[in-house]
Amino acid sequence: MLSTQHLARMSRTARYSTAGAVAGVAALSLAVVPGSADAGHGGQNAATKADAMPVAFTGKIGHERSRESGIAQKVDAVERAETAAAEKKAAAAERRAEARAEAADKAADARKDRASDRSASRSADRGKVKKAAGPGKSAKTTYPDNLDGWIREARAILKREGIPGSYAGIHRNIIRESGGDPNAVNDWDINARNGVPSKGLLQVIKPTFDAYHVAGTPHDLTDPVANIVAACNYAADRYGSMDNVDSAY
Numbered sequence: 601m602l603s604t605q606h607l608a609r610m611s612r613t614a615r616y617s618t619a620g621a622v623a624g625v626a627a628l629s630l631a632v633v634p635g636s637a638d639a640g641h642g643g644q645n646a647a648t649k650a651d652a653m654p655v656a657f658t659g660k661i662g663h664e665r666s667r668e669s670g671i672a673q674k675v676d677a678v679e680r681a682e683t684a685a686a687e688k689k690a691a692a693a694e695r696r697a698e699a700r701a702e703a704a705d706k707a708a709d710a711r712k713d714r715a716s717d718r719s720a721s722r723s724a725d726r727g728k729v730k731k732a733a734g735p736g737k738s739a740k741t742t743y744p745d746n747l748d749g750w751i752r753e754a755r756a757i758l759k760r761e762g763i764p765g766s767y768a769g770i771h772r773n774i775i776r777e778s779g780g781d782p783n784a785v786n787d788w789d790i791n792a793r794n795g796v797p798s799k800g801l802l803q804v805i806k807p808t809f810d811a812y813h814v815a816g817t818p819h820d821l822t823d824p825v826a827n828i829v830a831a832c833n834y835a836a837d838r839y840g841s842m843d844n845v846d847s848a849y
Contacts, residue, residue: 747771747780747824750801754828761814765832769843774828776847777803782824800827808834 741756743749751770758765778784778801786798796805800822809821812833817826835842835849 747774747801750782750824750828754825754832757814757817757825757829758832761829761833763814763829763833763836764841764843765836766841766843769841769845770828770832773831773842773845774801777801782822782827800824800831802827802831804831804834812837 741753743753751767751774754770755765755767774780777798780801782801784800784803786792786803789798791798791805796807798805801824804821804827806821809827809830812830813819813826814829814833817823817829820826832842835845839845839849
C-alpha cells in the first residue's frame with residue numbers, strides 16, 4: 601500500500617513530467633509557428649513565390665530559346681545569301697570563261713584563215729607548187745614550176761594511178777607538140793576548124809581531156825600537170841603508153 605509521502609513524491613514527479621511535456625509542446629509549437637505563420641498570411645506569399653519561381657525560370661528559358669532561334673534564323677539567312685551570291689558569281693565566271701573560249705576559237709579560226717590566205721598568196725607569187733605521194737605514203741614532195749617539175753609531178757600521179765609513161769617519152773612528145781608552152785593552142789588543124797582546138801603541153805582537145813581527166817588534178821585543160829596526165833591516160837588506152845607515140849595522136 602502506498603504511503604502518503606510516496607504519493608506526494610509521485611505527484612511531484614508527475615507535475616515535473618507534465619511540465620516537461622508542456623514545455624516540449626510549447627517548443628514544438630514555436631518550431632511550427634514560423635511554418636504556420638508562413639502557411640497563413642505570410643505563408644501564402646511564400647507559396648506564391650514558390651509557385652512563381654518555376655514560371656519565371658521557364659519564361660526566361662523560353663525567352664533565351666526564342667532569342668537563339670532568331671539568331672539562328674538570321675545566320676541561316678546570311679548563309680543562304682552568301683551561298684546565292686557565290687553561286688551567282690561562279691555562274692558569271694563560267695559565262696565569262698565560255699565567252700573567252702568562244703572568242704579564242706574565233707580568233708584561232710581567223711588566224712588560220714589569214715595564214716591560209718598568206719600561204720595561197722605566197723604560192724601565187726613564187727609559182728605553182730604541188731605535191732604528189734604514192735598510196736600509203738605521207739611524205740610530201742614539192743616540184744618547181746617548170747617543165748621538169750610538171751613532168752615529174754605528172755609521173756608521180758601516173759605511177760599512183762597505174763598509168764604508164766616514161767620521163768623521156770613524155771618529154772619528147774611535149775617538145776614536139778607544144779615546145780614546152782602550157783598555153784599553146786593549135787588554131788589551124790581539123791580540130792580547130794571543128795571548134796575544139798588542141799591545147800596545152802600535149803595538145804589535147806577538150807572532149808578527150810574530159811573523158812581521160814584523172815581525179816586529183818585540176819579540171820583545167822591548160823593546167824600543165826592535168827594536161828600531161830590526161831594525155832598519158834588517153835595514150836595508154838589507145839597506144840599502150842605515151843612512149844609508143846612518135847607523131848600526132
